[in-house]
Amino acid sequence: MRVPIKIKLLRWVKIAYPDAVIDEQGAPLYGRTIVGNRRVEVAKDRHSGAEDLHATTLHEVLHLALSVSGHSEWLGEEREEALVTALENYLAPVLCFRENSVVSWGEVDFPWEE
């Protein structure tokens, strides 16, 4: 499966696809953004297909964009999550990381691929 592995958001952001992603308490996550490292992680084990996976990748990149632009602070966690989820739901079907100059693509094997 072809997935975005880097996206240019002023500077390059690395996108990784580990088997699982967990929070500080060990709870499983769909994905997370590590702002200081300009890194997004999307869990392989929490997605059922390409559409789902691309939507989560976009979701995490939107979190990073709000953080890098300084809007996370005044939005607060709850409002940011609502805004990111709304944008993800409307933008993912349109964007879905089609081939373009700001995205670098790579091949990743997923558990649900035969």
Ligand SMILES: [Zn+2]
């Ligand atoms: Zn989120």
